[in-house]
Amino acid sequence: MVDADQTFVIVGAGLAGAKAAEALRSEGFTGRVILIGDERDHPYERPPLSKGFLIGNEDRDSVFVQPAAWYAEHDVELHLGQPVVSLDREAKTVTLGDGSALQYDKLLLATGAEPRRLDIPGTDLAGVHHLRRLAHAERLKGVLASLGRENGQLVIAGAGWIGLEVAAAARGYGAEVTVIEPGPTPLHSVLGPELGEVFAELHREHGVRFHFGARLTGITGQDGMVMSVLTDDGEEHPAHDVLAAIGAAPRTALAEAAGLAMAERSAGGGIAVDSRLRTSDPDIFAAGDVANAEHPLLGGRLRVEHWANALNSGPVAARNMLGKDLAYDRVPYFFTDQYDLGMEFSGHAAPGTYDQVIARGDVGKRQFIAFWLSGGRVLAGMNVNVWDVTDTIQKLIRSGATVDPDQLADPSVPLASFLE
Known part of the structure; x- marks a missing residue:
């Protein structure tokens, strides 16, 4: 039973945390809602940081989840620029960096993820960047513009989504771009070789250079500035700036120190939660990038780092904190925009879980839908420059329907017919 005297604390003032606070108020909760973030900016969305804001199509104010005044208007107490340094489950308190302690009745951990760091010599040089926070994007935006004016060289370590989106933004500014990737194609572990090559060719057409099958082993500099990067195959690549885009790690230190159950690293790591987003402590929930949830639709555990997961899991966790019994069973969703290519990806198809990939449409013209199948069942679908099909x-x-792969690949057969 939830009453007006209760205090709900949310650690993590990103999209998941902000949407959870919004859901608590929309559900009529009148107790205290405290939202804590270690950044000084009020909650914002992350996709624009590598897309519209970085490119220059969106202004700074467009990234925020709500106007700054919304939180006071809805009696949500913001503690910004304050990390939570400890969690005492027995006393039901969290302690902030300034030493103050806050008591909770229910707690939501939405601590997100942090960029993985390059563990090589030279990362202390000026000109080595990461992209996770608004401050990172603001700095990188200026760097890309400067590189474009001076015909400068950007080296990107990693050909994942962030690396490719930044590559596209950099080319838009006129910077020279080299992407170094240990796999044989971009996104190889996500899309496989054929569809990974679609993105490689897209970027090559726009002047991006790829160096596959190699890892960075060092960054050289002069007078504290980046001069070049070295790779494990003996190559040296000129560089004025370097972006580390080698993935992100869930921010679990607070939860681990408090003794909460963690998911196995082989299953994606993160805080282990059930299908209701409840941790091993019944009064503590987790949502967003840090949560590794039992997924009732897909089966097994899944940790998803994409925007849609933060958008949707925060409110589900909040409603379950209020005593509801809602399963979090959303189909994972992701989108990207690179040059003239727009893509939406739905579902989950980890390597080894599918036995067939088919394409519907014209892959060469980059106007198609790809499907990942297992035993005739569709596990995931990616629509590239084909719109209004995500819901279907x-x-x-x-x-879970079994489909005929030949018919699924035939554009003349309506997609909706497979649902009949």
């Missing part, structure tokens, strides 16, 4: 793809994944 997600319904097809959710249905």
